Amino acid sequence: MTDTITARLSDPATARESGHQKMDWAREHMPILAALREEYQADQPFAGERIGMAMHVEAKTAVLAELLAEGGAEVAITGCNPLSTHDDVSAALDAHENVVSYAERGVDDEAYYAAIEAVIGHEPTITVDDGMDLVAAIHEDYPELIDTIVGGCEETTTGVHRLRAMAEDGALEYPVFAVNDTPMKRLFDNVHGTGESVLASIAMTTNLSYAGKTVVVGGYGDCGKGLAKKAAGQNARVIVTEVEPRRALEAHMEGYEVMPMQEAAKEGDVFVTTTGNRDVITREDFEVMKDGVLLANAGHFDVEVDLDALADLAVDTFEARDGVRAYEMADGRELNVLAEGRLVNLATPIALGHPVEVMDQSFGVQAVCVRELVESGDEYGPGVHDVPDELDREVAEIKLDAEGVAYDDLTDDQAEYMGTWQHGT
Structure with a gap:
């Protein structure tokens, strides 16, 4: 044992x-x-x-x-x-x-x-x-x-x-x-917990601000919603990528820009995946990203950012900062991966979780x-x-x-009304 x-x-x-x-x-x-x-x-x-x-x-x-x-x-x-x-x-x-x-x-x-x-x-x-x-x-x-x-x-x-x-x-x-x-x-941990802890962990690890930056959120489930909301609250421009049309529409109606990852890859300064799926950010995306971007994963497993493809593209890698690995591209651009692509709000050296x-x-x-x-x-x-x-x-x-929060209870009449189909106009 x-x-x-x-x-x-x-x-x-x-x-x-x-x-x-x-x-x-x-x-x-x-x-x-x-x-x-x-x-x-x-x-x-x-x-x-x-x-x-x-x-x-x-x-x-x-x-x-x-x-x-x-x-x-x-x-x-x-x-x-x-x-x-x-x-x-x-x-x-x-x-x-x-x-x-x-x-x-x-x-x-x-x-x-x-x-x-x-x-x-x-x-x-x-x-x-x-x-x-x-x-x-x-x-x-x-x-x-x-x-x-x-x-x-x-x-x-x-x-x-x-x-x-x-x-x-x-x-x-x-x-x-x-x-x-x-x-x-779901309504508290996934939305508020993820949104707050991911942004805090990235900020503490990099000592960089969100104000004026473009944050790309991969996925608009409960975790993505919280992350987008909190990033917008820190004065970032927020782009959402999605594969589910209703969630994409919801993000659009909430005022976020919505576009495919290949397009968002050209725009973003900070990328955070929240999908629980693999290959959210891939080789084609790395090839068009700006110099100095931050790549982070807020999904459970380290499969959302294709690190094998990134390593294959890189001519050099090095520790840019504790918890941040830089991948240098042939054209001199550096793409920075936090926490080895693992759960960023728990896996960076100073992460505290939700x-x-x-x-x-x-x-x-x-x-x-x-x-x-x-x-x-x-x-x-x-x-x-x-x-x-x-x-x-x-x-x-x-x-x-x-x-110390008080709240109302249903009266007997209200409970009866909500439990029957017989009340009409």
Whole structure:
């Protein structure tokens, strides 16, 4: 079994102290998880469960893992991206008596998948995934464990897409909640979280402004919408590229310029892909880009910017700045790739991911979905399931209460009116 992160650090004590400091700060700003922690510590709903997690191991995720452990579970966790782990946070988590962390930043593919196998070695009864690598590995290599798995939760758009494709092929053999698709995740995490954290990460990594620049957003789903809105708010000209006509029309009606990537490639100063698909920016685009452009990916996997084609075109590559690799073209132009084309808001050297308050909401949904699996997992068959609306509302209610926000309730007459077809003009 792979060594835990603690065994691989030269100074584990210092790392743990730093990690706990980050977790303490996050915990103070996560009222949803605080409320659930109080409930779960008292009720111990996860006693006897083994929860396997493959997620971005940083402070907010650590607070979720800690919550599940303090609710009675044995938790084994690793990363879902080779560059998104904070080693100090991973070490702090590994010090928890009910948590084992295998997550380490900067590992190669072999070590990355070895860590996932180490988590699977704990024989989880519930999986919590971000990108579906854990679910895929279990189905492909450890199918004998499936009968003892109650179900899983999937955090991100890419993972849900993969799971739905798997379910359509009849290959998904246990229930998984599409946490990404529920309103408390999608409307806040994808829109506000992605928009704010991506732009902040790029700005901190490059020390450059958006004002007066042209930002090209590849894809106008929830993440693209948030990114376009936030970039426009920082006085950038925004161009959107899309393959789906209704989303392209929506972007146009929102006031953004819409054009094919090949045309946008000539205009942009900053390019950010948000599609979850491959080859969004390709060789033909690189050939017409301006000198000094920034290329970043806000999708889950590092396939949206064709780095192989870019490397093939380059006559030289070098580190222009920590977290920025410059590719020099034959004509002297330099195209700059952030975070090796990986998830830019989590994989740059100083990336912090989504704002704490946003992830409190998303991870609140994760926490209640895990509880639902333990309490009622037998009611869900194999496949991808929407999060029950009452669970999503529960998380929203906790957040509003913590914020001191009051709201109206339907009267009995209003509820009756909305529930019947018999009222006419």
